[in-house]
Amino acid sequence: MTETLNIPPRWRAFIRRGSAMVWLSGAALALSLLMMVGLVGYIAAKGLGFFWPSSIVQVQTSEGPILGEISAQEKAHGTDPAKTQFRVCNRDLFGQDYRWVPSADIQDPQRPADAVLVERLENGPFIGFIQDGSSGETLVLRAVDGQTLEIPRKHIVRIVPSNALGVFGKSRVYASRLWEFVAGDPRESNTEGGVFPAIFGTVMMVLLMSIAVVPLGVVAALFLREYARQGWVIRALRIAVNNLAGVPSIVFGIFGLGFFIYTVGGTLDQIFFSQKLPTPTFGTGGILWASLTLALLTVPVVIVSTEEALSAVPRSQREASLALGATKWQTIWNVVLPGALPGILTGLVLAMARGAGEVAPLMLTGVVKLAPSMPLDASFPFLHLDRKFMHLGFHIYDVGFQSPNSEAAKPMVFMTTLLLLLIVLLLNLAALRLRSRLRARVGGSSF
């Protein structure tokens, strides 16, 4: 065989030494890293530039002057001529935010230093000039076609004279917009403003889910590994649990809706909140039901990793404990669980990563486009588990695909995605830190 293939001896030695495998696995690792970096880089590039003030260009066309930011350019395709897209804003005057113009039609591009972009609470931003800024109450603005507009000052978020700003000034605008995005409330059906309620909802839901999933998963794993008689029943059960991880998440959503909301929630309402019926309290979607549904969705992950961690606790340590007269439960509580804790937390990290990114089951169990109030606030009893909530994953779907003005919202989708990735990363880092601290405390070498 080798003679017909005629591999040079150098290569044969290379393969025999196993170097080929090393290179192959290295290449596979590099490829997956590249894909990760590419994905995150693409999202970052698309999203992060959005807040940077771009220059406002004024051009002359056959249909009159245009003032706006250049948002896209298209080369000529066959009979279609090359086109340029302007973000002209002034939705209330022009009826649209964006305009395509044949590039050949564009003449005399300029960057007027006095052009401003005014971010408003309503109707999207305005691009034009300040006609009269003398009044303390209102501001008179003039669009490029001569129409004027008077808007109250309290409707103005910020005025950005993009062409007049230096790098430092632009950086300040960038920082202020970024802060508004992270810490502000959404406006204009989520296409503007911030996503703070969604961040809050996501984090809170993941934390509630963690609180539910860890005890559930650990108890189940303890039963499977420590108490149950190992036989075919337990083997079948274990396979079932593992397969549960592969059930489509929407199925869990339906289960959450049917069981938690209608059955459990409906019963709670009849017993405790009957005076409010027919308005449901717990009998409708809410953060509690969504968290519990996600806990069910992610519990197989926790069970599997806890079982592994339990079986990794050395038998000799269990024997040492039992030989000292400890009961089985004392041994589990004092020796086995502490030894397995790092592994349990690994399971939690995986569960959180999975749970934070799920959207489908949430849509059935309590996520909304715009929540009127947060699930945690200053009014008694502070924690409102029955409230609906916002979620970054759903926010992405909603802004990107359900909003009337999806063109304007595109960068928001990328920024929200980036933020969701960041939050998952932060939650994971927190759990990993906890794990390494625990490991340091228990002495490390055992696991």
Next chain:
Amino acid sequence: MDLNERPVIPEPVPTITEPPRAGEAHILSQQGTPLTDRAALEAPTMVSVKDLNLFYGRKQALHGINLEVGKNTVMALIGPSGCGKSTLLRCINRMNDLIDNVRIDGHVRVGQSDIYAPDVDVIGLRMRMGMVFQKSNPFPKSIYENVAYGLRVQGVKNRAVLDEAVERSLISAGLWDEVKDRLNESGLGLSGGQQQRLCIARALAVKPEVLLMDEPCSALDPLATSRIEELIFELKRDFTIVIVTHNMQQAARVSDFTAFFWMGKLIEVGLTEKLFTNPRERMTEDYISGRFG
């Protein structure tokens, strides 16, 4: 240690001329003098094994064992690998219960009670026994918590009691001076020999009536080994000890009695001095002189 050296045997105390009575033997041993042959022979029985058969599944690991261990004496179990020494040791505190498919018949008595009687409290039994395993197995906890573990599971919460027990046990295990400044550090941070002494201290903390040691020195250097042997010698005053060892010199040095096992059978048991100098069985002689096994 020179392997060809003749085993060193504790010198009998020459001042005792009259054979002491059983009660006196106990008092004498508490004063720290090594037991004379006679005293050891007359010590009241602490552990007695009668007609013990043990099966792992269908395979029989112990065949009709009969053995008695006197109070405050040291019994050494020797024999080739796989002959059932550990198995017998684990019968005495019912650690074999943890293994599936084990069947045991016969009787084991500790003190006055038959430990395989149906109504026996296994947890309570194990509290009365200390066990040191072949391989050191400290918990991934602090040194203090390792030693205090046995008392804690018994429900002792009083800090002063725990402190006292920890200090006493670490002193008797010869580890106190090395660790007294870092009791709150992990037990896994100790060296192998220190870990084994930690495990001994852990077993001593509950003041067991019987101490079962399964090759406690197999992972130790000669210096640590001789420390543990001294320790066993001291511990004999307060405890009854059953020790498994592969080291003939060690068996000769520390034990009052030696039992030789072969293929799950007890071949010969007797005073250590007699067994090593003048064995009854040919097989024993071959084994201790290194001709097989």
